[in-house]
Amino acid sequence: MTITISERRTSGGGRRRDELAAFLRSRRERITPEDVGLPPAPRRRTPGLRREEVAQLAGVGVTWYTWLEQGRPINVSTQVLDAIATTLRLDPVEREHLYRLSEVAVPPEPDVASALTEDVRTILAGLGPMPAVVANARSDALFWNDAYAALFPAVTEAPDGERNSMWQFFTLPPCCNPCVNLDEQVAESVAMFRYRYVRHRDDPEFQRLVQRLVDASPRFEKLWRTQDVAVPKPCQKDFLYPRVGKVATRTTSFDLSVRPGTRMVVYTFVDEASRANFARLLADPSLARPDHAH
Template identity: 55%
Template sequence: MTISDVRPRRRSDLAAFLRSRRERITPDDVGMPPGPRRRTPGLRREEVAQLAGVGVTWYTWLEQGRPINASPQVLDAVARTLRLDAAERGHLYRLAEVPEAAPVPGGEPLPPDIQQILDGLDPLPAAVANGRCDVLAWNSAYAAVFPHLVAAPPGERNTMWKVFTLPDCCNPIVNMEEEAPLHIATFRHRYSRHLNEPAWRDLVRRLEQASPLFARLWARQDVALTAVRLKVFRHAAVGEIRTRANAFDVAGTPDARMVVYAPVEQIDRDRVAWLMEHPDAAATDHRH
């Protein structure tokens, strides 16, 4: 299928999607009088335009699937008027071929039970991250093993950034030679779904500038699916901790996944337990 085939299909899907969302909202839902001789189910086009603060002609053309330009701000107004949820809003942006404004790292809403689930997994270190590797929530075992990460400001609480920018002496990953290429390859697999999003491009640009290793491996164009992996971490207070990392999708939050680190041997479990019992254990034994 060529681009010339895809774009008309997108516009057709956009037209059908907008009509279906408009028809499910009644005038009463938005505080408007029903008016006489209403034959259209839901809102009329001119009513959507009025509520969204856009021109009637422009909205009509958008709903007809015409090749017009749409800004994120205007699409946001339409999405609010049509009461689209997060999944529907993202779908609207993709059909309109407009890069979706990225949320503030750490600001993505998580299901309310997630923190309870994470806490219930103690003493297994576990955290939830989005597709860009921003860490959104974690349990006490995770905080004990990765103090550098959880102590970082929200904008820097990103595993990709920490893995490739921390000095070797403070980098928690021991098997970096094995892990770095896989880390980047699985990240690229997710990145391919967000090529037009500024936040993703900006993260890659900053990593390329900050880390020669990242730049070299990123240029290889390797792609891989997430799989169970052996990850070996070091902590200044206890030494090495060997784990198997398992990832699970989080329902209701697009791109979010829960990563659980299962210690391999008893000595690894003992070291995590000691760190949990000594939360003030120094993250490093030196200063830069």
């Protein structure tokens, strides 16, 4: 049997609502009346809370909540989902899952930096002399080791809101931008940036960053309008510091489980000359700083 486009959409929406219904039931059934301060009921046909109890605790109508749990195609607001998530005692991952199943914009992500484990920080520090940074999906630098700070002080010494590799690559004046193969990498970098953006399009901070880049950089705006998208992959980034020489690197990213989109980016040197030049830079990080100001 041939399925039309509209039927595919209906089928997909039906599967999503079925998953939403099953998820809500499973979360409701794991909570006892005593957990939420209700008197225990002597005879219950099903474990956990009743639908009417969830509705009462969340401050929503019993009929409306019943329809939601039955997977009916009804509209739902952020405020209502928040109330239900609180009532069902959902953790951050479960709350995000509820939002996505409900097709509602996911709330802003919690502070990723505070969630990084000590093990991740130890690994980051131990990677020296290879530069390494922990970044989020927006390419904000969250934590880095001394080698990364020596390689790219424009990022690590930037003020809040500008400690972002995409921002620095596209807004630094050419005389102060150490990335010398930007012309080769820029189109693919924007395409990979869009790949991450699409997966976090509900993040208002991501939306603001894109708009700031569009406003600040004609080159970024032109590339952004192409709508090109590419899966993130290792790429070569070549840095040139007049007082040190060229440092050619390859970047490799490792996803971290602390939050979707959070990754550790490690820079490896492509040749011995780059390794030697970087050793001089690491010994004296001031050699990377421009000899002038704007």
